Amino acid sequence: MTQDELKQAVARAALAYVVPDAIVGVGTGSTANFFIDALAEMKDRIPAAVASSEATRKRLEGHGIRVLDLNEVSEMPIYVDGADEVNARLHMIKGGGGALTREKIVAAVATKFVCIADASKQVEVMGRFPLPVEVIPMARAHVARQLAKLGGRPALREGFVTDNGNLILDVHGLAIDDPEALEAEINQIVGVVTNGLFALRGADVLLLGTADGVKTFVKP
Numbered sequence: 001m002t003q004d005e006l007k008q009a010v011a012r013a014a015l016a017y018v019v020p021d022a023i024v025g026v027g028t029g030s031t032a033n034f035f036i037d038a039l040a041e042m043k044d045r046i047p048a049a050v051a052s053s054e055a056t057r058k059r060l061e062g063h064g065i066r067v068l069d070l071n072e073v074s075e076m077p078i079y080v081d082g083a084d085e086v087n088a089r090l091h092m093i094k095g096g097g098g099a100l101t102r103e104k105i106v107a108a109v110a111t112k113f114v115c116i117a118d119a120s121k122q123v124e125v126m127g128r129f130p131l132p133v134e135v136i137p138m139a140r141a142h143v144a145r146q147l148a149k150l151g152g153r154p155a156l157r158e159g160f161v162t163d164n165g166n167l168i169l170d171v172h173g174l175a176i177d178d179p180e181a182l183e184a185e186i187n188q189i190v191g192v193v194t195n196g197l198f199a200l201r202g203a204d205v206l207l208l209g210t211a212d213g214v215k216t217f218v219k220p
Ligand SMILES: O=C(CO)[C@H](O)[C@H](O)COP(=O)(O)O
Pocket: 027, 028, 029, 030, 031, 032, 081, 082, 083, 084, 093, 094, 095, 096, 097, 098, 099, 100, 103
């Protein structure tokens, strides 16, 4: 199976977690796009969705799915999104598409985070994928110096501005042996909006696309 077929398979499997008559939170990226396309088939059974990026909002609306502002929503049973890396504790690195902050905010409101990923995203130790950090533009150099003190090599994502008008530093070479501690530590740096570690609030369910079919992992 191709990587896209694996992504499509997990996207379809995630439909089983969508709660009829309830709002669904939707992530960003190519796997999330397959989920949006699959969700369109059951759009009559969901009242609306919340989008984690402008790209996702456009794709949902393109399918005729109503998109609500998160501030209008107090309960959301599930949030479905992809990941750049995911470990056995269902901690993730996210933000390859630069939508990490909105993804983290929408996920925080959801009761259950369903991660959909092809098998290439499963890792023992996270960190091969550079960790995205969203930064207020005037703090870019300061934050880069602080990240270097943590042992990372930050690189500005050239020509990229987030939906929030900020910049992304992609941090290479970080040793991520304690993802929860590192997530908290990076978020303490003044000028950081958030970082792409999703460990303090990881996924609750991982649907992993493999050559042997979709495997389900539940947060230990
Ligand atoms: O965090 C993300 C976007 O900010 C994506 O979920 C992550 O980059 C995975 O993307 P894809 O499904 O295209 O592999």
